[in-house]
Amino acid sequence: MIRTRFAPSPTGYMHIGNLRTALYEYFIAKHAGGKFILRIEDTDRERYVDGAVDIIYKTLETAGIKHDEGPDVGGDYGPYVQSERQNDYMKYALMLVEKGEAYYCFCTKERLDKLREDGDTGVKYDRHCLSLSKEEIEENLRNNVPFVIRQKIREGKTTFVDEVYGEVTVDNEDMEDQILIKSDGMPTYNFANVIDDHLMNITHVIRGNEYLSSTPKYNLLYEAFGWEIPTYIHVAPVMKDKHEKLSKRNGDASFQDLLKKGYLPEAIVNYITLLGWAPKENREIFTIDELIEIFDIKGISKSPAIFDPEKLRWMNGEYIKAMDFEDFYKMAESVLKNAIKTEGIDLRSVAGMVKSRVCTVYEIPEMIDFIDELPDYDKSLYKHKKMKTNEENSLDFLRLIIPVLEKAENWDNDSLYEVMVQTAKDNGLKNGQILWPVRTALSGKPTTPCGASELCVLLGKEETLKRLSEGIEILTK
RNA sequence: GGCCCGUUGGUCAAGAGGUUAAGACACGGCCCUUUCACGGCUGAGACAUGGGUUCGAUUCCCGUACGGGUCACCA
Numbered sequence A: 001m002i003r004t005r006f007a008p009s010p011t012g013y014m015h016i017g018n019l020r021t022a023l024y025e026y027f028i029a030k031h032a033g034g035k036f037i038l039r040i041e042d043t044d045r046e047r048y049v050d051g052a053v054d055i056i057y058k059t060l061e062t063a064g065i066k067h068d069e070g071p072d073v074g075g076d077y078g079p080y081v082q083s084e085r086q087n088d089y090m091k092y093a094l095m096l097v098e099k100g101e102a103y104y105c106f107c108t109k110e111r112l113d114k115l116r117e118d119g120d121t122g123v124k125y126d127r128h129c130l131s132l133s134k135e136e137i138e139e140n141l142r143n144n145v146p147f148v149i150r151q152k153i154r155e156g157k158t159t160f161v162d163e164v165y166g167e168v169t170v171d172n173e174d175m176e177d178q179i180l181i182k183s184d185g186m187p188t189y190n191f192a193n194v195i196d197d198h199l200m201n202i203t204h205v206i207r208g209n210e211y212l213s214s215t216p217k218y219n220l221l222y223e224a225f226g227w228e229i230p231t232y233i234h235v236a237p238v239m240k241d242k243h244e245k246l247s248k249r250n251g252d253a254s255f256q257d258l259l260k261k262g263y264l265p266e267a268i269v270n271y272i273t274l275l276g277w278a279p280k281e282n283r284e285i286f287t288i289d290e291l292i293e294i295f296d297i298k299g300i301s302k303s304p305a306i307f308d309p310e311k312l313r314w315m316n317g318e319y320i321k322a323m324d325f326e327d328f329y330k331m332a333e334s335v336l337k338n339a340i341k342t343e344g345i346d347l348r349s350v351a352g353m354v355k356s357r358v359c360t361v362y363e364i365p366e367m368i369d370f371i372d373e374l375p376d377y378d379k380s381l382y383k384h385k386k387m388k389t390n391e392e393n394s395l396d397f398l399r400l401i402i403p404v405l406e407k408a409e410n411w412d413n414d415s416l417y418e419v420m421v422q423t424a425k426d427n428g429l430k431n432g433q434i435l436w437p438v439r440t441a442l443s444g445k446p447t448t449p450c451g452a453s454e455l456c457v458l459l460g461k462e463e464t465l466k467r468l469s470e471g472i473e474i475l476t477k
Numbered sequence B: 001g002g003c004c005c006g007u008u009g010g011u012c013a014a015g016a017g018g019u020u021a022a023g024a025c026a027c028g029g030c031c032c033u034u035u036c037a038c039g040g041c042u043g044a045g046a047c048a049u050g051g052g053u054u055c056g057a058u059u060c061c062c063g064u065a066c067g068g069g070u071c072a073c074c075a
Helices: A016-031 A052-063 A087-099 A109-118 A134-142 A189-199 A215-225 A255-260 A265-273 A288-294 A309-322 A325-339 A347-355 A361-368 A391-407 A413-426 A431-443 A452-476
Strands: A003-006 A035-038 A102-105 A148-151 A157-162 A166-171 A179-181 A204-208 A231-235
Touching (some): A003 A204, A016 A052, A016 A231, A016 A265, A087 A179, A255 A265, A265 A309, A325 A347, A391 A431, A391 A452, A413 A431, A431 A452
Parallel strands (some): A003 A035
16 A cells, blocks of 8 residues: 655745645555555744644645545544654664664764864764763763764665666765754654654655755665665756745745635646646646546656746636636636726626636736726727728727717627628728727727627627717827 | 766657657747637747767767755754
8 A cells, every 4th residue: 555645844835846745645645546644744843833734734625635644634653743753763763772773972062063174064973972882871871961863874885766766876985874863852854754654654755856865864774674665756846947946935936825826726736746747648737636547656857847937827727718607707706896896897798708818817907907997098009900990090980980889779799799890881991990999999908808899788888988989089189 | 075866949848779859838920800818720949068889879878067956963
């Protein structure tokens, strides 16, 4: 049974790279009918943010990820909050000491600092305490001299296989005798991770490739315990640009931010899954269930991917277009109400116009701002090469159509379109020579989400005629 | 600096020892059209670099350049 875990720190923010990792973990587990576990890594009190755990739950839920085990849903391998698991780590560290795979170290911070002072970074611990006699150790312990427990790195080379990067071999020379238990009795992250993953029966470890270099150390730990090594899947980061990762520090968009900007959870999930992973088929729009179905580790990329907001925007537009109208209306209603103060405007009809033209609902207001108020516009807007209209002849065309519309009895789209086209025909004009000036006079914009006759219907007869005469004023100025 | 990893159009990416090196976003053009959008068609645009191996390498190997990661009593 495949078991994967998502192990975020509750720092109050779910960034896109993290969420993507969670998705991959979820897909890999679910594809194989396995379990996806949530474990909260809250040992860093400095960075702990109140309410952050809720953000994690909320994010997973909104994204459509359901964890099988976790602090809120329980499970057989709890507790699922790292700070509640503290007791065990020391026990395991001492087991290693017993086996000669780890040792007490009483070196002071000062001594270690001094050790590093001379050389560049990368100076290893000199194993000063490795040679301490049993008596010395016991005496130190008796006297409550602060200590840490360090892993004793063996000589040789360590090779591990990563599902994405393949075989990686590192000379153990390059590794330091890392600290397992800190002087406050707490485990270091690396140690806690190995213990937790083993105790929780995690079979596949999926994480950022910044851990690629420390993976050999993990392996050495597993080997020291005689535990089975999990399958490793390291993934390249999601970048903001060629050089920088997408990060909280840079104030980059988080999942929450993207939602606030009007992106649909499904679109975000779909898009970020495709950042660093590609399916076998040549297709881009997938539901989360489809992703579970087709997700294959082999499609994971080795190199970083730059987050492209433009493409997310496009994809969101695709989701909106594919959306059921009622769902779209529900989503857009409040935006529409806010953007249109004029009484009597048919919001549903506006929603229909706008649906295939926006990528997020927040693009709606700018598109329809002319409804409440005709914007100031320049008469050059009347000039359109293809329609064969300009500032001069548009005046004639408007004068021609106003009386016709005044007389119009049926104020519906088909009738109005018919009457305008007929007028053009009767006067030997192109359709556009009537339609373009009308559209312009009614909207004061170069583009609108609908045509001239639809604008007439939308605005109503009175407002239509009012704006048309305003058009004449502008043209005669 | 040591070690590890990476490098296909502007971006996401497929791909394979022999291909006209897919596709998508963005961009240009055309068609459709009641403006725009949608839709359809189309154009431009890429294998970082030098050596090998090979009949043939963008694909395999080595080096170089560039980029990233990592070397904590942080997670």
